[in-house]
Amino acid sequence: xxxxxxxxxxxxxAGGATLVSYLAWDASQAGPRPGIVVFGEWWGLxxxxxxxxxxxxxxxxxxxxxDMYGDGKVAADADEAGQLMNGLFADMEGTSARVRMxxxxxxxxxxxxxxxxxxxxxCLGGALALHAARLGLDLRGVASFHGSLxxxxxxxxxxxxxxxxxxxxxxxxxxxxxxxxxxxxxxxDLGVDCKFVTYPGAKHxxxxxxxxxxxxxxxxxxxxxxxxxxxxxxxMKAFWNGVFA
Numbered sequence: 001x002x003x004x005x006x007x008x009x010x011x012x013x014a015g016g017a018t019l020v021s022y023l024a025w026d027a028s029q030a031g032p033r034p035g036i037v038v039f040g041e042w043w044g045l046x047x048x049x050x051x052x053x054x055x056x057x058x059x060x061x062x063x064x065x066x067d068m069y070g071d072g073k074v075a076a077d078a079d080e081a082g083q084l085m086n087g088l089f090a091d092m093e094g095t096s097a098r099v100r101m102x103x104x105x106x107x108x109x110x111x112x113x114x115x116x117x118x119x120x121x122x123c124l125g126g127a128l129a130l131h132a133a134r135l136g137l138d139l140r141g142v143a144s145f146h147g148s149l150x151x152x153x154x155x156x157x158x159x160x161x162x163x164x165x166x167x168x169x170x171x172x173x174x175x176x177x178x179x180x181x182x183x184x185x186x187x188x189d190l191g192v193d194c195k196f197v198t199y200p201g202a203k204h205x206x207x208x209x210x211x212x213x214x215x216x217x218x219x220x221x222x223x224x225x226x227x228x229x230x231x232x233x234x235x236m237k238a239f240w241n242g243v244f245a
Contacts, residue, residue, distance in 0.1 A: 003058045004028040007050075010064065010109075014101035015094030017070030021102065022050050024057040024065070025111055032113035034140070034244040035062040035106045037132075039099075039125030041208065042081040044074040048208055049125070059237065062112045066102035068095070068128065078218035085124050092152055099132050103139065116140055116244045118162070120236070122207060123147060126166075133162040133192075141165065141243035143236050145207050146172055149183035157190050164194040165239045167232040169202030173221045197235055202228040 004027040011020050022045065036056050040049030045067045056063035067073075068088060075081035088095045107114040118141040121129040126147015133142045134152070136159040143165040164187065168175065180196075187194040205211030205222035207229045215222030 002028065005054050005057050007054065010105055012101055012105050015091070015097040017094075017098065019067040019070060019098060019101070020072035021045070021067045021105065022053055022065040022072075023062070023106075023109060024050075024053040025062040025109075026057050026060065029060060029111075032111060033060055033062060034116035034118065034240070035064070035109065035112040035114075036117070036240070037102050037106050037119040037129075038063055038065045039068065039102075039119065039121030039128040040065065041123035041125060041205075042075070042085040044069050044081070044084065045072045046074045048210060049122075052122075059240075061240070062106065062109055064102060064106040064109070066098075068098055068102075068124075078214075078220060088124075089152070095128075096131070096135060096153070099128055099135065100137065103132065103137050118142060118240065118243060120144070121147060123205065127152065130164070133160050133164060135159075136161060141239060143167070143239055145232055145236075146174075146202075146204050149175055149179050151186065155190055160190050160192045162192075163239075163243050164192055165236065166194065166196045167207075167235060168196065168198050169204060169206045169225070169228065170198050170200050171202060172204040172206075174204045195239070197232070199225070199228040199231065201225070207232060 053063035053065040120143035126144030129142040134155040139162040203223040206225040211222040211224040
């Protein structure tokens with residue numbers, strides 16, 4: 001059966017902002033199915049984040065591309081993206097409320113099996129997906145692609161309910177070896193089922209076809225890697241198949 005991908009806007013309030021998120025699902029499918037929240041890069045709710053939601057819908061999930069800045073805002077350049085991102089980290093209470101509400105909104109959607117929900121993200125979004133896990137949200141799994149690994153919430157053993165997948169580029173200069181080691185130790189100490197996959201030669205942004213152009217435009221060490229994009233997507237598909245089984 002050919003997929004019939006539908007999309008709509010989902011608007012809600014959390015963390016002092018009106019959030020205008022993007023829902024995607026396959027209307028050709030019947031019955032409840034797993035849901036996945038997609039947290040985007042620091043640019044905001046752009047077409048890349050929305051495309052990933054549609055691709056997940058084509059795989060049989062209901063996907064919510066979550067607006068984290070409010071009003072569906074997309075940064076005009078790297079300076080604005082940095083300011084918006086820093087605003088989130090300066091107000092982790094508000095940011096946590098936005099993360100929680102994104103998961104809650106997805107869980108409420110028609111066609112979503114609320115007992116089978118996950119979260120994933122890219123760059124900033126990877127950090128937010130991991131933050132959702134540390135908060136102890138009722139998620140089957142979280143997946144991070146070229147995401148920051150530093151703590152934004154100090155979880156205790158038993159808090160994290162989700163299984164974790166991290167897809168990381170070995171040449172990602174935004175994430176130090178110390179941060180990687182600290183994250184691995186954190187997951188071990190928390191008793192989390194965590195798979196950490198590294199890709200030789202891959203830089204920050206490896207999954208986004210716009211990364212190389214953005215890196216050149218804004219003088220940032222970003223680079224798309226088509227082979228690693230495909231490999232990490234396959235890794236993700238196997239991960240979701242496992243956690244939602």
